[in-house]
Amino acid sequence: MSASSLAGEAKPTFAAAPWRERAEEALIPPLVALLVALICGDLLILSYGQSPAAVYRMLLEGTWGNAYGFGQVLYKATTLAFTGLAVSFGLRAGLFNIGGESQLAAGGFAAALMGLVLPVGTPLVLALLICMVAAGAAGGVVGAVPAYLKTRFGAHEVIVTIMLNFIVLALLNWFIAGHLHVPETLHTPEIHAGVLPRLADIDSRFHGSAANLALIVAVLVATAVWFYLFRTRGGYDLRAVGLQPQAAEYGGISVNRVWMRALTFSGAIAGMGGINYVLGYKHYYEDGFASGAGFLGIAVALVGRNHPFGVIIAAFFFATLSQGGLAIHAFVPKQMMDVLQGVVIIAVATAVPEVRRILRSARRRSDA
Amino acid sequence: MSETPAIRMEGIEKSFGAVRANRGASLEVMPGEIHALVGENGAGKSTLMRMLGGLMKPDAGRVEVFGRDVTGWSTGEAISAGIGIVHQHFMLVPTLSVAENLVLGCEPKTRGVVLDYKRASDDVRKLSTETGLVIAPERLISDLSVGEAQRVEILKVLFRGARILVLDEPTAVLSPPEVRELWAVLRRLRDKGDTIVLITHRLDEVVEISSAITVMRAGQTVARVKTSETTPAEIARLMVGREVSLSAGKRVQPSGRTGSQPNQGLEVRNLSVMGSRGIRVIDDVSFSVKPGEILGIAGVEGNGQTELIEALAGLRSTSAGEILIDGNDITRRSVAKRHDAGLSHIPEDRLRRALILEYTVANNLILGVQKYFSRNGVMDRDRVKENAARAITSFDIRPPNALLAARALSGGNQQKVVVAREMGRGFSVLLASQPTRGVDVGAIEFIHQQLLNARAQGKAILLVSAELNEVLALSDRIAVMYRGKFATVLPSAEASEDVLGEYMIGTKKGSAA
Numbered sequence: 001m002s003a004s005s006l007a008g009e010a011k012p013t014f015a016a017a018p019w020r021e022r023a024e025e026a027l028i029p030p031l032v033a034l035l036v037a038l039i040c041g042d043l044l045i046l047s048y049g050q051s052p053a054a055v056y057r058m059l060l061e062g063t064w065g066n067a068y069g070f071g072q073v074l075y076k077a078t079t080l081a082f083t084g085l086a087v088s089f090g091l092r093a094g095l096f097n098i099g100g101e102s103q104l105a106a107g108g109f110a111a112a113l114m115g116l117v118l119p120v121g122t123p124l125v126l127a128l129l130i131c132m133v134a135a136g137a138a139g140g141v142v143g144a145v146p147a148y149l150k151t152r153f154g155a156h157e158v159i160v161t162i163m164l165n166f167i168v169l170a171l172l173n174w175f176i177a178g179h180l181h182v183p184e185t186l187h188t189p190e191i192h193a194g195v196l197p198r199l200a201d202i203d204s205r206f207h208g209s210a211a212n213l214a215l216i217v218a219v220l221v222a223t224a225v226w227f228y229l230f231r232t233r234g235g236y237d238l239r240a241v242g243l244q245p246q247a248a249e250y251g252g253i254s255v256n257r258v259w260m261r262a263l264t265f266s267g268a269i270a271g272m273g274g275i276n277y278v279l280g281y282k283h284y285y286e287d288g289f290a291s292g293a294g295f296l297g298i299a300v301a302l303v304g305r306n307h308p309f310g311v312i313i314a315a316f317f318f319a320t321l322s323q324g325g326l327a328i329h330a331f332v333p334k335q336m337m338d339v340l341q342g343v344v345i346i347a348v349a350t351a352v353p354e355v356r357r358i359l360r361s362a363r364r365r366s367d368a
Numbered sequence: 369m370s371e372t373p374a375i376r377m378e379g380i381e382k383s384f385g386a387v388r389a390n391r392g393a394s395l396e397v398m399p400g401e402i403h404a405l406v407g408e409n410g411a412g413k414s415t416l417m418r419m420l421g422g423l424m425k426p427d428a429g430r431v432e433v434f435g436r437d438v439t440g441w442s443t444g445e446a447i448s449a450g451i452g453i454v455h456q457h458f459m460l461v462p463t464l465s466v467a468e469n470l471v472l473g474c475e476p477k478t479r480g481v482v483l484d485y486k487r488a489s490d491d492v493r494k495l496s497t498e499t500g501l502v503i504a505p506e507r508l509i510s511d512l513s514v515g516e517a518q519r520v521e522i523l524k525v526l527f528r529g530a531r532i533l534v535l536d537e538p539t540a541v542l543s544p545p546e547v548r549e550l551w552a553v554l555r556r557l558r559d560k561g562d563t564i565v566l567i568t569h570r571l572d573e574v575v576e577i578s579s580a581i582t583v584m585r586a587g588q589t590v591a592r593v594k595t596s597e598t599t600p601a602e603i604a605r606l607m608v609g610r611e612v613s614l615s616a617g618k619r620v621q622p623s624g625r626t627g628s629q630p631n632q633g634l635e636v637r638n639l640s641v642m643g644s645r646g647i648r649v650i651d652d653v654s655f656s657v658k659p660g661e662i663l664g665i666a667g668v669e670g671n672g673q674t675e676l677i678e679a680l681a682g683l684r685s686t687s688a689g690e691i692l693i694d695g696n697d698i699t700r701r702s703v704a705k706r707h708d709a710g711l712s713h714i715p716e717d718r719l720r721r722a723l724i725l726e727y728t729v730a731n732n733l734i735l736g737v738q739k740y741f742s743r744n745g746v747m748d749r750d751r752v753k754e755n756a757a758r759a760i761t762s763f764d765i766r767p768p769n770a771l772l773a774a775r776a777l778s779g780g781n782q783q784k785v786v787v788a789r790e791m792g793r794g795f796s797v798l799l800a801s802q803p804t805r806g807v808d809v810g811a812i813e814f815i816h817q818q819l820l821n822a823r824a825q826g827k828a829i830l831l832v833s834a835e836l837n838e839v840l841a842l843s844d845r846i847a848v849m850y851r852g853k854f855a856t857v858l859p860s861a862e863a864s865e866d867v868l869g870e871y872m873i874g875t876k877k878g879s880a881a
Contacts, residue, residue: 012760014730014753016771231749233742236731243726249683250713250721251735252704 021363026310029355030303033347040343041336048332055328062327063320069327071199071209075281076319077312078211079104081218082273083297084315085225086139086266088306090157092229093262094242095150099161100270100294102168103142107135107271109172111278112285115191127194131279132217132272139271140264142168147263151256157263165294173287187286196280212280219312221269226308238262270294296322299345305352317344372435374399374532374563375420380429382415387778389415390426391587397532397580399434402554402564404574404595407584408607408835413567416584417534421453422446433532452530454521456537460509466520467492467505470527495527500553514670515546522553533557534565539573540669540834551577571600572869585609586808631659631710632695633828634680634797639689641672641679649675651852652689657828659796662819664843664860665832666868672852673832674716677801680830681713682706693797707736712795714786716802716832718779722786725775729765730756732774733789759788764814780811787815791822798822801832816842836865850874 016022042052063069083100090097097103111131118127146160173186180188199211229235240248241258249255277289300318304310318341325337375397382390390412397403407413418424420431422443431439433449441449460469467488476484476491492505501519509517518538525533535554539547554564554577566578574581575595583591583606591606634657643649649672657663665673678684680691682703691699693709701709715721723732733756734741741752756770763784765777774782783803790798800819804812819842823829833839839846846863848855848871855871870876 012757012768012770014756014770231747232745233738233747234745236738236742236747240724240727240735244720244724246717246720247722247724247735249703250681250715251738252702252707254702254704 025356025359026305028359029352030305030348032355033344033351036347036351037340037344040347041340044336044339045332048336050331055331058328058331059320059324063323067203067205068207068209069323071206071211072323073316073319074199074211074215075209075276076322077315078215078218078276078280079273079293080296080300080315080318081222081312082276083270083293084300084304084311085218085222085308086270086273087297087301088304088308088311089225089229089269090262090266091301091306092242093238093258094245095147095259095263095266096158097143097146097161097263097266097270098158098294098298099142099146099164099168099267100297101290101292102161102165102294103139103267103270104273104290104293105172106142106168106274107139107268108274108278108289109175109285110134110138110271111194111274112188112191115194115279115283116189118191118193120192122193124194124196128196128217128275128279131194131275135271135274136268137271139274140268142271143267144260144264147260150263151259176285176287182284185286186288187282187284190283191278194275194279195283196275198280210281212276214276214280217272217275218315221272222308222312225269229308234261270297296341299341302345303348371398373397373432374434375565376430376432376435377416377420378430378432380416380419380431381427382412382419382424383427388587390419390429392429392589393584393587394589395582396592397563397565399563400558400561401579402558402566402577404578404581405565405567405584406571406574406581406603406607411584411607412587413584414536417453417536417565417567420446420534421451423453447528447530450529450531451534452525452528452532453534454518454525454536454538456540458517458521460517460520460524462510463508465506465508466503466512466523469509469520470505470524474528492523492527495523499523499526500556501526515542515549518542518546518550519553526557531561532563532565534567536567538566539568539570542668547573571603574603575600583607631796631826631828632692633658633661634830635690635692635695636680637690637692639676639679639691640687641675641684642687643675648687649852650679650686653852653854654689655847655854655857657797657830659826659828660823661845662823662829662831662843663857664839664846665830665849666836666839666846666872667849667855668872669834671849673801673849675852676849677713677716677799677830677832680799681711681715704739710794710796711799712790712793712797713799714790714801714803716805718782718786718806723774723782726773728771729760729774729777729785730770732785733759733770733792735789737789737793755792759785759792763788778808780807783807783815784811787818791818796827798827798829799832800829802834803831804833804835804838836868840865840868848872850877 045052045055063073083104086100086103087097111134114131114134115127118130142164145164146155146157149155149160150157176186176188182189196213198206200206200209229239237248237253238258238261240251240253241255245255248258278285296318300311300314303317304312304314321337321341325334373396375395377393377395380390380393393412393416395405395416405413415424419426422441422445425440429439430437433451438445438449461472467485470492471488476487489505496502501523503516503519503523509520512520522533538550542550558564568574578595581593581595581598581603582589583603585607636656637654639650639653640648641650653676655663667673675684679686682701686699689699690697693706693711696709698706698709719725724735730752734752741748741755753770759765760768760770765781765784765788774785777785787803803815803819807815819829819831831839831842840860840863843860845857846860846868847857848868850871851874855874855877858867
C-alpha cells in the first residue's frame with residue numbers, strides 16, 4: 001500500500017477482499033460461537049447424568065435424520081425466517097422491531113379472513129397472492145404505528161412495539177373469542193381458499209409434518225429483501241440511515257421517511273409469515289399461534305448477522321434446536337434446548353465480535 | 369544539574385489501520401514548566417497525550433513519568449500518578465452541580481453511604497480559592513458558560529491530585545478575557561510547582577505563555593526549543609516543514625464575468641439561527657458570494673461558523689432570514705432540493721457527516737447524488753463503477769480500490785473522496801468547511817488547487833477554516849465571525865494575521881459589509 005503511493009498514475013481497481021478472507025470472516029466466528037454453545041450443552045447434559053454424544057445423536061436423528069422430523073424443522077424454520085427477516089430489515093435501518101409477534105399474528109389473522117371471504121375454488125395462485133397482500137398489509141399497519149409515533153413524536157420504537165404486542169394480541173383475542181370462533185375453541189372456521197400444498201402431498205415420506213409451500217415463499221421474500229437492500233436506491237438509503245444517520249441526512253436522505261418505510265416493511269414481512277400457519281398448516285387462525293416467534297426472530301436476525309441469507313440459515317438452526325428439544329425429551333427436559341438457545345445467542349453476541357477482532361489483527365500481523 | 373524530567377516519551381509509535389499517527393515521536397517536559405506542544409491538525413499531538421494519559425497503549429516506545437517507566441499504563445494508574453488531562457470536549461454531567469461533578473467517583477460520604485454534600489462543596493470552594501479558579505460549587509453545569517465549564521474541568525483534574533496538567537486546545541472555545549484568566553491560572557499553578565503541557569496550534573499563545581516548545585509534524589517530533597530562543601516564524605516553519613507562503617498562486621481572474629450570467633452565486637439576507645440555549649448563534653448575518661469568488665470565514669472556533677454552514681446546507685433550521693442560490697430562495701428547501709439548486713458541501717465533520725465509513729469508496733462517491741445513479745429505483749452498478757474509476761484517477765485516491773471501505777483510507781484520502789464527490793458534480797455554490805483538517809500536506813495543496821480551479825470556473829465558494837493561513841491564501845474577501853456576527857469583511861489584500869486576529873478576539877469591531 002505505502003510502496004504504491006510513490007508510484008505515479010494509480011490504476012483504479014475493483015478488488016473486493018479475497019473470497020477466502022471473506023469466507024473466513026463469515027464462517028469462523030459463528031462456528032466458534034456454536035462450539036462454545038455445544039460445550040455448554042455438554043456440561044448441561046452431563047450434569048443431568050446423560051451422555052452428550054447420545055443426546056446429540058438423538059437430536060440429529062429426530063430432526064435431520066428422518067423425513068417427518070426434517071419436515072417439522074422446515075416448517076418451524078419458515079416462520080422464523082419471516083420474523084428473522086423482519087427484525088433484520090428494521091435493524092439495517094437502525095431500528096429495533098420487537099413487535100414481530102403481534103405483526104405475525106395480525107398477518108395470520110388477515111390471511112385467514114381472506115381465506116374465509118374468498119369463494120371455494122379460487123385459483124391457488126390468486127388466493128395466495130390476495131392472502132399475502134392482506135397479511136403484509138395487516139403486519140405493515142402494525143409496524144407503521146410505531147414508525148409514525150417515532151418520526152412524529154420521537155417515541156422510542158422498542159417501547160411502542162412491545163406495547164403494541166399486548167394491544168394487538170388482546171384485540172385479536174377479543175375479536176376471535178367474541179365474533180369468529182368455532183364453539184369450544186379459540187380459532188376461526190377453516191378457510192375456503194388459499195390452502196397451500198404440503199410437502200407430504202408431494203413426497204409421502206413427509207407424512208404428518210407441517211412443512212408446506214410457504215417455505216418457498218420465505219426464500220423468495222429473503223431474495224427480494226437482499227435485492228432491495230443491496231441493489232436498489234431505497235436499500236442504499238436505508239442502510240446509510242442505519243449506519244450513520246447524520247451522514248445520510250447530509251446526503252439528502254430523509255431519515256424519517258426511511259424509518260417510516262423500514263418499520264412498515266418490517267411489519268409487513270413479519271405479517272406475511274402468518275401464511276405458514278394459516279394457509280399451510282392448520283387452515284385457520286388460532287389465538288396464540290405466533291407465541292414466541294417474534295422474539296426468536298430477534299435471535300435469528302442476530303445469529304444471521306442481519307443478512308437475508310444468513311437469516312435463512314439461522315432460522316434452520318433455531319428450528320432444529322426447537323424440534324430437537326422434542327426429540328430428546330425422553331432423556332433430558334425439553335427446557336434444556338431453551339437454555340441452549342439462550343447460550344447460542346449469548347455466545348454469538350460475545351464471541352463473534354471477539355473472534356472477528358482476533359482474525360483481523362492476525363491478518364494484519366501477517367501482512368506486516 | 370540534571371533534573372529528572374516530569375514526562376519523558378521516546379520513540380513512540382502508534383498506528384490506526386493504515387494511518388501512522390505517531391512515528392518515533394518524543395517529548396521531554398521538565399517539572400514546573402509550561403510546555404507548549406504544537407503542530408498542525410493531525411500532527412499526532414492528541415494521540416501522544418492519550419498515551420500519556422493511559423487512554424491508548426503505544427505500539428512501540430517508552431513513557432516515563434518522574435523517571436518511572438509507565439509505558440502502557442491504564443487511565444486509573446495515570447490519574448493516581450498525578451496526570452490530569454483536560455479534554456477539548458468537556459466531559460461533565462450537565463444535570464449535576466459543579467461540586468457533584470468534581471467529586472464524581474470519589475464522593476465524600478457520611479456513614480459510608482450518604483453523599484456528604486456540604487463537605488464536597490467546602491472542598492471545592494477551598495480548591496477554588498487556592499487556584500483562583502472561581503466558581504460557585506452549587507451551580508448546575510448546564511447553567512455555565514463555556515469558559516466556566518472549562519474552569520470546572522481544570523478543577524476536576526486538580527481535585528484528583530493532578531500534578532501534571534495536559535490541556536488540549538483549551539482556548540479554542542474561549543473569549544479573549546477568558547483566555548487571559550486562563551493564563552493567570554496556569555501561571556499560578558506553575559508557580560505552585562505543577563507541570564503543564566499545552567496542546568495548541570496558535571503561535572501567539574505559545575509565545576505568550578510557554579517556556580519550552582515541542583513541535584510535531586506528521587507524527588514525528590521535529591524540534592524541542594526554548595521559547596526565549598525562537599520566533600513565531602521559525603515555529604511556523606517547523607510546523608509546516610517549509611517556508612510558509614501565505615499566497616498560493618491564485619489571482620486568476622475568471623474570464624468574461626458579465627452581468628448576464630445566470631449564476632448569481634450565494635446570497636444570504638438577515639440570517640438568524642437559534643442555538644440550543646435560546647441564544648442566537650447566528651445573529652442577523654447578511655452577505656453574498658459572487659461566482660468566481662472565494663469568501664473566507666475566519667474566527668475562533670465556536671463563534672457560529674459551524675451553525676452558519678449547517679444552516680446554509682439545510683442541516684439546521686433557521687429562525688429568520690433568507691438564503692438564495694442563483695437567485696432562487698432555498699431557505700425552506702430540503703437538503704436534496706438544495707443539491708438540485710446547485711449547492712455542494714464539504715462538511716467539517718468528515719467521519720460522521722461526510723462519509724459512511726462502512727460503505728465502499730464507490731458508494732461514498734455517490735452519497736447525495738445517488739438518485740442519478742439509479743434507474744427505476746435500481747442502482748446502476750456500471751455507472752457507479754465508472755464514476756468511481758474517474759474520481760479515483762483524477763483525484764489520485766489511494767489505495768486506488770473502489771471496493772475498499774472508506775474506513776480503511778487515511779484521513780487525507782478520505783477527504784479526497786469527499787472533495788471528489790462534491791466537486792465532481794454540477795454545482796454553482798460550494799460550502800467548504802475545514803476542507804483540509806487532519807489532512808497531510810500533499811493532500812492539502814491538492815485540495816487548495818481544486819478550490820482555486822473551481823473558483824476559476826466561476827463557482828461561488830464559501831470557505832470556513834480554523835487555519836488562518838489557509839483563509840488568507842485562498843480568499844478574495846475575508847469575513848471574521850465573532851459571537852454569531854461578521855465582525856468585519858475585508859478584501860484579502862487588506863488582511864493579515866494581525867488584523868484578522870484583532871477582529872477574531874473582539875478587540876476591534878468593524879462594520880460588516
